[in-house]
Amino acid sequence: MVARIKCSTNIRKPYHYNDNKVREGDACLLAAENMLVQVDTHRDKAVLLLEKQVALRPDVKVNSVHISLNFSPDEQLTNEQMAQIARDYIEGIGFGNQPYLIYRHFDSGHPHCHIVTTNICLNKSRISLHQIGKLKSEPVRKELENKYGLIKAEGQNTKTSTINPFDASKVLYGKVATKQALSKVLNAVIPVYKYGSLAELNAVLGIYNVKAEQGNSGSRIEQNRGLVYRVLDHNGQCKGVPIKASLFSGKPTLLNLEKRFLANDVARSKYKDSLKSKIDIILKFKKCSSLRELQYHLKSQDIRLVPRVNENGIIYGLTYIDLKSKAVFNGSSLGKEYSAKAILERIHLTKIVNPDTGFEKTFPLGKGYPNELSKENNSNVGYERLDEKSALTLLMQYEYAATNVPYEWKKKKKRRKK
Incomplete structure (x- = not known):
C-alpha cells in the first residue's frame, strides 16, 4: 500500500474533485464519518459543514487534507475492506475524530481510495501537519500492510525495469496501471524514433495516447524546466495524475531529450x-x-x-x-x-x-x-x-544530406600546403 498526502488552503477543491468523479460514474462514496448530515442525500451540505469547521481558525492557512491510499493491482479488495483500511489509517494518523469522506475511484488500473478531511478541530485546535508523512503516515501504512496482509510497497518499483519495449500498445486510462503502461510506451518510442523537438516526439507518443508536458505557462514545472508524462483519452484530453519524467527508467527528462534532439536531427x-x-x-x-x-x-x-x-x-x-x-x-x-x-x-x-x-x-x-x-x-x-x-x-531526385548539420559536427577540410 502507498499513501500520498496533499495539504492545501481550499477544502472545496478536493471535495469537488471527488464529488465530480462520483457524478461521472468514476467513483463512489464508501463512507462519511463524523458528519452531521446524511451525505448520500445532502451532498452539497457536506462541503458546507467542512467549510464551517475550517472557518473556526481563519488564521490557519493550510486547512485541507487530501489523502489517497493506493493498493497493488493484484489485490482484490471489497468496498467494505477498503473502507475499513481507510478508517484504521485515519485513526492511526490522529484524524479519527475529524469529519472525513472516503471515496473509491475506478479510473485507474490499480484499486485506490481518496480521503477528504481537515486538520481544524471543533475545539478550535489544530492538528500539526509537519512531517506527517514521515512521522505518522509511514509507520501506520506499514502496520496496516501486516495487519491486512497487503502487498508491501517496498521493492515494487523495480518491476518496471524488466518491461519489454515491443509490448507497447495504446494506453487505455483506467484499464491498466498508468506508470507501467507509460513506461512501455516511452521505452518503445524515445530510444527508437528520430525526432527533433518535443512537438515531434508528442506526435509519436500521441499514437499511444501519451503526451509529454512542460507545465502551464509560469508554472513551477516550466520554470524548473521539468517534464511530466500524461495519459490521453480518445478525445485527446489529459486524464489522471501526471508522472514526473525522472521517475521512469532511462530518465526521459527534458535535459536528456534535448541531447537526443541534436543527434536525431543529423540521423534523420x-x-x-x-x-x-x-x-x-x-x-x-x-x-x-x-x-x-x-x-x-x-x-x-x-x-x-x-x-x-x-x-x-x-x-x-x-x-x-x-x-x-x-x-x-x-x-x-x-x-x-x-x-x-x-x-x-x-x-x-x-x-x-x-x-x-x-x-x-x-x-x-x-x-x-x-x-x-x-x-x-x-x-x-x-x-x-x-x-x-x-x-x-x-x-530520380538525388537524396542529398541536410544542410543544417551543426558546425561542430562538420568535418573540417584540410588546408592545402603551399
Missing part, C-alpha cells in the same frame, strides 16, 4: 528527401480531396500524418511520421510546401477540418486563412506546383 536527415518524394507522388496521383483521404494514402506507405490542432479546432501544423525509418518531421522541417497551409492548398481544400473532432470551417481558397494556420508558413512566396513535376523527376 538522410530520410528527408525520400519522405518528401513519397508525399509528392501521393499528392500527384491520388488526387486527395480531404486531409483524411491524404492520411489514408500516406498510411498505406507506412507514413502517419498527425495534424496539430488549436483549441478552436483549426489545424495550424502537420507532423509526418515515417514508421519504416522511424524519422519524424514537422511540415516546416521538410519545407514550406509541406506545411499545413501549403498542403491544404495543394489538395485544393476549402474546408479546414479537424479529422478527430469533425470540426470544419470554410475559407476562400488562397486567402482568408486564419492566423493559426499561417504559423508555419508566413511567407506568401509560391511554391513549385506539383503538376509541373513529372513522376520520373520525383523518383
Whole structure:
C-alpha cells in the first residue's frame, strides 16, 4: 500500500474533485464519518459543514487534507475492506475524530481510495501537519500492510525495469496501471524514433495516447524546466495524475531529450528527401480531396500524418511520421510546401477540418486563412506546383544530406600546403 498526502488552503477543491468523479460514474462514496448530515442525500451540505469547521481558525492557512491510499493491482479488495483500511489509517494518523469522506475511484488500473478531511478541530485546535508523512503516515501504512496482509510497497518499483519495449500498445486510462503502461510506451518510442523537438516526439507518443508536458505557462514545472508524462483519452484530453519524467527508467527528462534532439536531427536527415518524394507522388496521383483521404494514402506507405490542432479546432501544423525509418518531421522541417497551409492548398481544400473532432470551417481558397494556420508558413512566396513535376523527376531526385548539420559536427577540410 502507498499513501500520498496533499495539504492545501481550499477544502472545496478536493471535495469537488471527488464529488465530480462520483457524478461521472468514476467513483463512489464508501463512507462519511463524523458528519452531521446524511451525505448520500445532502451532498452539497457536506462541503458546507467542512467549510464551517475550517472557518473556526481563519488564521490557519493550510486547512485541507487530501489523502489517497493506493493498493497493488493484484489485490482484490471489497468496498467494505477498503473502507475499513481507510478508517484504521485515519485513526492511526490522529484524524479519527475529524469529519472525513472516503471515496473509491475506478479510473485507474490499480484499486485506490481518496480521503477528504481537515486538520481544524471543533475545539478550535489544530492538528500539526509537519512531517506527517514521515512521522505518522509511514509507520501506520506499514502496520496496516501486516495487519491486512497487503502487498508491501517496498521493492515494487523495480518491476518496471524488466518491461519489454515491443509490448507497447495504446494506453487505455483506467484499464491498466498508468506508470507501467507509460513506461512501455516511452521505452518503445524515445530510444527508437528520430525526432527533433518535443512537438515531434508528442506526435509519436500521441499514437499511444501519451503526451509529454512542460507545465502551464509560469508554472513551477516550466520554470524548473521539468517534464511530466500524461495519459490521453480518445478525445485527446489529459486524464489522471501526471508522472514526473525522472521517475521512469532511462530518465526521459527534458535535459536528456534535448541531447537526443541534436543527434536525431543529423540521423534523420538522410530520410528527408525520400519522405518528401513519397508525399509528392501521393499528392500527384491520388488526387486527395480531404486531409483524411491524404492520411489514408500516406498510411498505406507506412507514413502517419498527425495534424496539430488549436483549441478552436483549426489545424495550424502537420507532423509526418515515417514508421519504416522511424524519422519524424514537422511540415516546416521538410519545407514550406509541406506545411499545413501549403498542403491544404495543394489538395485544393476549402474546408479546414479537424479529422478527430469533425470540426470544419470554410475559407476562400488562397486567402482568408486564419492566423493559426499561417504559423508555419508566413511567407506568401509560391511554391513549385506539383503538376509541373513529372513522376520520373520525383523518383530520380538525388537524396542529398541536410544542410543544417551543426558546425561542430562538420568535418573540417584540410588546408592545402603551399
